[in-house]
Amino acid sequence: ETGVTQSPTHLIKTRGQQVTLRCSSQSGHNTVSWYQQALGQGPQFIFQYYREEENGRGNFPPRFSGLQFPNYSSELNVNALELDDSALYLCASSFSDRVYSGYTFGSGTRLTVV
Amino acid sequence: KNEVEQSPQNLTAQEGEFITINCSYSVGISALHWLQQHPGGGIVSLFMLSSGKKKHGRLIATINIQEKHSSLHITASHPRDSAVYICAVRSGGAQKLVFGQGTRLTINP
Secondary structure (H helix, E strand, C coil): CCEEEEECEEEEEECCCEEEEEECCCCCCCCCEEECCCCCCEEEEEEEEECCEEEEECCCCCCEEECCCCCCCCCEECCCHHHHHEEEEEEHHHHHHCCCCCHHHHEEEEEEEE | CEEEEEEECEEEEEEECCEEEEEECCCCEEEHHHHHEECCCCEEEEEEEECCEEEEECCEEEEECCEEEEEEEEECCCCCHHHEEEEEEEEEECCEEECCCCEEEECCC
């Protein structure tokens, strides 16, 4: 079975620009969650997609948006980048119907905003 | 106060020592995860618990649902165990993960 793949692995953007991060979910999983991890901190929940619909959102502004595709892969879009958006962005997939079997995490995308 | 608190935040030990990392949470949960994060950033799931105790090799995880507390133990620690260990609980309407701040473990040879 395949794992979770995130791309790109590293990215440098300028303040005010827009960025799209991508995540392929593990085969058989139908839910994707995105997390932001600032240096030295635990990950913070951004939002979650289940069967192409957003079904939960953390305390992040609307310039953080996402999509989930029919193959359950996902994108995270951030508009009007700010310096504080510099972080590791983690994607995790899971199967969220009757049986919960845990999460598989990607290796993350490290975003630097300058 | 964070919903998930870990202690200690940093732990340095000598090879061979028995290691304990603690996690307390204040919300209702459906599951608790212990995760390992290496310097590159990738996260590996070590355990998923909803009750009792699990063991995998030198790692043991326990959870006390009534006390809202979990512990991760490492027996015969080794330098390759050096990493950040994160406790995360599955909670809330969206069943999202809420993470602790992590414990940075360093095992010296």
